[in-house]
Amino acid sequence: MPKARGHRLLTTVLALLTAVVMTACGARTGEDTPAGRVAEVDTSADTIKVGLLNSLSGTMAISEVTVRDALLLAIDEINAAGGVLGRQIEPVSEDGASDWPTFAEKAEKLIRQDRVAAVFGCWTSASRKAVLPVFERNGSLLFYPVQYEGLEQSPSIFYTGATTxxxxxxxxxxxxxxxxxxxxxxxxxxxxxxxxxxxxxxxxxxxxxxxxxxxxxxxxxxxxxxxxxxxxxxxxxxxxxxxxxxxxxxxxxxxxxxxxxxxxxxxxxxxxxxxxxxxxxxxxxxxxxxxxxxxxxxTPSAANERFVAAYQAEYGEDRPTSDPMEAAYTSVHLWAAMVEEAGSFEVADVRAAADGITFDAPEGTVTVDGETQHLHKTNxxxxxxxxxxxxxxxxxxxxxxxxxxxxxxxxxxxxxxxxxx
Amino acid sequence: MSIILTQSFTGISIGAVLLLIALGLSLTFGQMGVINMAHGEFIMAGAYTVYLLQGPLSSAGMSLLVALPTAFLVAGAMGVLLEWLLIRRLYARPLDTLLVTWGVSLMLQQLARDLFGAPNVHTEIPGWLSGRVTVIGGDDPLTLTHARLFILALALAAVVALTLALRLTPLGRRIRAVVQHRDLAEASGIATARVDRITFFIGSGLAGLAGVALTLVGPIGPTMGTNVIIDAFLVVVVGGIGQLRGAVIAAFALGVLQAVMEYSTTVSVARVTVLIAIVAFLQWRPQGIYTLRTRSLA
Missing domain, CATH: 3.40.50.2300 (Response regulator)
Structure with missing residues (x-):
C-alpha cells in the first residue's frame, strides 16, 4: 500500500524533525568535574592570554561577530599602548556556535587548557546560564557585554551591559x-x-x-x-x-x-x-x-568619536557600532585597569581591585560597582x-x-x- | 464584531500562505510519492530571486512582478536538476530519497549562507502593496492589507491554473495517467520519466512562487524554507495525498483555526490546538480529507 507507506514515512520524517529541533533547543550542562578548583592563570610566557567566547557560526553569529571584533579592537589598543603589567595580551578565540552546550565546553577548554586570565563574551542569557557553573566551579572570570534580564549576580561574572x-x-x-x-x-x-x-x-x-x-x-x-x-x-x-x-x-x-x-x-x-x-x-x-x-x-563624546573611527577604520566604513559592542570594548579596558590596579593577573586579586575602577568609555565614564560586579551606566x-x-x-x-x-x-x-x- | 471578520480574513490569509507553500509539495509528494526535503530550499531560492532582482530593477513593484515568473523558472530548474541528478535513481527507495534530499537541503542552506551571508536580508515592499483596504469604516474598522490580498490572489490563481492544467491539457492528462497507474501508462506509450521531470519542474516552480510571496510577510534567510516546510507537509497530509482540493480545504481550515485560537489565547496554545486537531483528525481519517481512488494494485 503506497498510500499507507507514505503516511508512515511522513510520521517518521516529522518525528525526526521534531527530534532535531528538540536537540537543538535542549540545554545540557557541562560535565561534572571535581568542584572547588581555582583556575591557575598561565603567567609563564611573555604574553598574557585572554579568552574570547562568541558565536562565530549559527543563528547568533550576526550579532556576536561584531562583539568579537570590538573585543579585538580593544585588545589591539591596549597592546599598542604597552600591554597590561608590561605584557602583551594574546587573544584566544573560540566559537560557541550558537549552541549552549558548546559554550560550556569551550569555556572549560579556555580555562583549563589555555589557562586564560579572563574570558570575554556570550550574548544570549541561555549561553550565559550554561557557562556560569563552569566559571564558578573553576573560580575563573567572565566579562559579559550584553543587556540582560537582571535577577542574577555571580562572583565569576562582570556584567558590563545594562541590567533592568x-x-x-x-x-x-x-x-x-x-x-x-x-x-x-x-x-x-x-x-x-x-x-x-x-x-x-x-x-x-x-x-x-x-x-x-x-x-x-x-x-x-x-x-x-x-x-x-x-x-x-x-x-x-x-x-x-x-x-x-x-x-x-x-x-x-x-x-x-x-x-x-x-x-x-x-x-x-x-x-x-x-x-x-x-x-x-x-x-x-x-x-x-x-x-x-x-x-x-x-552619542556625543570624544571617546566615542575615537571608538567609531577606529572601529570603522579596522572593519569598514559601513559597519555601525552598537551598545553591546561598546560594552564589550569597554569590558576589556576595565579588566586591564583592574589588573593594573591589582598588580596581578590572579582572579581573586583582580576581583578585589574591581570596586570603583572607572573607564572613559564611548558612552561616558562608567564605574565598576564592586558589590554587584555591574557598571554604573547612563540610560x-x-x-x-x-x-x-x-x-x-x-x-x-x-x-x-x-x-x-x-x-x-x-x-x-x-x-x-x-x-x- | 468586526474583529471576528478581521481574524477570519487573517486566518484565510495565513491559509493562503500555507496553500502556496503546500501546493508544489502536493504535486511532488502527493502525485509522485517523493518526499523532497529540499522543497523548502526551493522556496528560499524564490525569495532570494526577489532580493537579487531588486538590485538591477530599481522599482520594488516591477521587481516583484518580474520575480514571479523568474522565481518559478529558477526553482523549477533547480527541481529538474535535483530530479535528474539524484531522485530519478531513487524512485523505488523512499527512505533514501528522504535522506538524500535532506542532505541537499542542508547543502543549499550553506550555499545560501556563502552566497548571501548568514544574516537575513529583506526586500522593499512596493508602494501598491503596503496599503490597506477599509471594508467597514468607523470606530471598529475592518481592514484588509494589500499584501495579504495579493498573496491570497496569487494562491488562488496558482490553484486554478494548476487544476485547469491537470484537467484540460494533454500534459495534465499524462500526469494523471501516471499517478493513477504508472505501469499501464507506460505500457500505453507515455514517457513516464519525462512526465516525472515535468511534474517535478512545476512542483518546484510553485515553491519558487511561494518564496516570492513570503518576502512580503517576513525576512529572507537561509533557513526560511525549513521553518515553513513542516506546515506544508501537514497541509498535504490533512488534505489527502495527491489531492489539490484537499490541500486547499486543509490550508484554509488550519489557517482559520490558528488565527481564531491565537486571537482568543496565545500563539503557543493555538499551535498546540492545531496540532492536536490534526492528530485527532488523522486518527479518524488517516487517509486525509480526500483519497485518491486508483486501480493500482500496489
Whole structure:
C-alpha cells in the first residue's frame, strides 16, 4: 500500500524533525568535574592570554561577530599602548556556535587548557546560564557585554551591559512621564529575557497605574504576526513595549505598518534592536520608533568619536557600532585597569581591585560597582532615523547605580524571590 | 464584531500562505510519492530571486512582478536538476530519497549562507502593496492589507491554473495517467520519466512562487524554507495525498483555526490546538480529507 507507506514515512520524517529541533533547543550542562578548583592563570610566557567566547557560526553569529571584533579592537589598543603589567595580551578565540552546550565546553577548554586570565563574551542569557557553573566551579572570570534580564549576580561574572534598572525601568519612566502613556501592550519572543522583563514591567505598571492592554509571546524565529498585530491594534494601547528578538521584528513591524499604525499613533519601544539590527531589519520599517540603551553610535563624546573611527577604520566604513559592542570594548579596558590596579593577573586579586575602577568609555565614564560586579551606566532613549542611526531623545543625565535585584524599588518586591505573580 | 471578520480574513490569509507553500509539495509528494526535503530550499531560492532582482530593477513593484515568473523558472530548474541528478535513481527507495534530499537541503542552506551571508536580508515592499483596504469604516474598522490580498490572489490563481492544467491539457492528462497507474501508462506509450521531470519542474516552480510571496510577510534567510516546510507537509497530509482540493480545504481550515485560537489565547496554545486537531483528525481519517481512488494494485 503506497498510500499507507507514505503516511508512515511522513510520521517518521516529522518525528525526526521534531527530534532535531528538540536537540537543538535542549540545554545540557557541562560535565561534572571535581568542584572547588581555582583556575591557575598561565603567567609563564611573555604574553598574557585572554579568552574570547562568541558565536562565530549559527543563528547568533550576526550579532556576536561584531562583539568579537570590538573585543579585538580593544585588545589591539591596549597592546599598542604597552600591554597590561608590561605584557602583551594574546587573544584566544573560540566559537560557541550558537549552541549552549558548546559554550560550556569551550569555556572549560579556555580555562583549563589555555589557562586564560579572563574570558570575554556570550550574548544570549541561555549561553550565559550554561557557562556560569563552569566559571564558578573553576573560580575563573567572565566579562559579559550584553543587556540582560537582571535577577542574577555571580562572583565569576562582570556584567558590563545594562541590567533592568538601567534599561527597562528608565524606558518605562520615559514612556510614562514624557509620552504620557497610560496603557501598554507587551509583545515579546517566548524565552527567558522577555518573560522576565515583562514580569518587571507588569509590577511597575501596577504601581504606577498603567494599564496592561495585552501581552503576547511568539516563538523565537516566528514570522507570522498578523494576529498579534490585529490584537495590538484592537487593544488600542498608547504604546507597545517590544522585547521581540531578531527576525521576528521584521514580520511584526511589517504587519504593524500594514495596519496603518505609526510611531505617532502607537509608538513601539524596543529593547533588543540596536544599530546592527536596524540595518538587518531595514531602517525604512523602523523609522521613528523608540529604543532604550546606554550607548548609540551618535552619542556625543570624544571617546566615542575615537571608538567609531577606529572601529570603522579596522572593519569598514559601513559597519555601525552598537551598545553591546561598546560594552564589550569597554569590558576589556576595565579588566586591564583592574589588573593594573591589582598588580596581578590572579582572579581573586583582580576581583578585589574591581570596586570603583572607572573607564572613559564611548558612552561616558562608567564605574565598576564592586558589590554587584555591574557598571554604573547612563540610560538613553533613542529614536531610530531613516538613515539607520539612532539619536538620543532623552537620557537619565547621570549614571544609574546597578540594581540587578531591583531592591531599591518598592514595587519590585517579590520579583527576585521568583514568585510568578 | 468586526474583529471576528478581521481574524477570519487573517486566518484565510495565513491559509493562503500555507496553500502556496503546500501546493508544489502536493504535486511532488502527493502525485509522485517523493518526499523532497529540499522543497523548502526551493522556496528560499524564490525569495532570494526577489532580493537579487531588486538590485538591477530599481522599482520594488516591477521587481516583484518580474520575480514571479523568474522565481518559478529558477526553482523549477533547480527541481529538474535535483530530479535528474539524484531522485530519478531513487524512485523505488523512499527512505533514501528522504535522506538524500535532506542532505541537499542542508547543502543549499550553506550555499545560501556563502552566497548571501548568514544574516537575513529583506526586500522593499512596493508602494501598491503596503496599503490597506477599509471594508467597514468607523470606530471598529475592518481592514484588509494589500499584501495579504495579493498573496491570497496569487494562491488562488496558482490553484486554478494548476487544476485547469491537470484537467484540460494533454500534459495534465499524462500526469494523471501516471499517478493513477504508472505501469499501464507506460505500457500505453507515455514517457513516464519525462512526465516525472515535468511534474517535478512545476512542483518546484510553485515553491519558487511561494518564496516570492513570503518576502512580503517576513525576512529572507537561509533557513526560511525549513521553518515553513513542516506546515506544508501537514497541509498535504490533512488534505489527502495527491489531492489539490484537499490541500486547499486543509490550508484554509488550519489557517482559520490558528488565527481564531491565537486571537482568543496565545500563539503557543493555538499551535498546540492545531496540532492536536490534526492528530485527532488523522486518527479518524488517516487517509486525509480526500483519497485518491486508483486501480493500482500496489
Amino acid at each position: 534598572n538601567q534599561q527597562i525601568v528608565p524606558a518605562l519612566d520615559y514612556l510614562r512621564e514624557e509620552e504620557g502613556v497610560e496603557s501598554l501592550y507587551l509583545v515579546g519572543s517566548d524565552y527567558v529575557f522577555p518573560r522576565t522583563a515583562n514580569r518587571i514591567i507588569k509590577a511597575y505598571a501596577e504601581e504606577h497605574g498603567i494599564e496592561i492592554a495585552g501581552e503576547d509571546y511568539a516563538p523565537l524565529g516566528s514570522t507570522e504576526f498578523a494576529t498579534i498585530a490585529n490584537k495590538v491594534q484592537a487593544a488600542g494601547a498608547d504604546a507597545v513595549f517590544n522585547t521581540l528578538n531578531g527576525d521576528s521584528n521584521v514580520s511584526f513591524f511589517r504587519e504593524y505598518q500594514a495596519l496603518g499604525l505609526t510611531a505617532e499613533s502607537m509608538p513601539v519601544l524596543s529593547v533588543s534592536i540596536a544599530e546592527e539590527e536596524v540595518r538587518s531589519i531595514g531602517a525604512q520599517t523602523l523609522a521613528g520608533q523608540l529604543t532604550s540603551w546606554n550607548y548609540y553610535q551618535t 538613553r532613549i533613542g529614536r531610530i532615523g531613516a538613515d539607520g542611526l539612532i539619536t538620543e531623545v532623552w537620557s537619565s543625565k547621570t549614571p544609574i547605580r546597578p540594581d540587578p535585584y531591583l531592591r531599591a524599588y518598592e514595587w519590585a518586591r517579590g520579583l527576585a524571590a521568583g514568585d510568578r505573580s
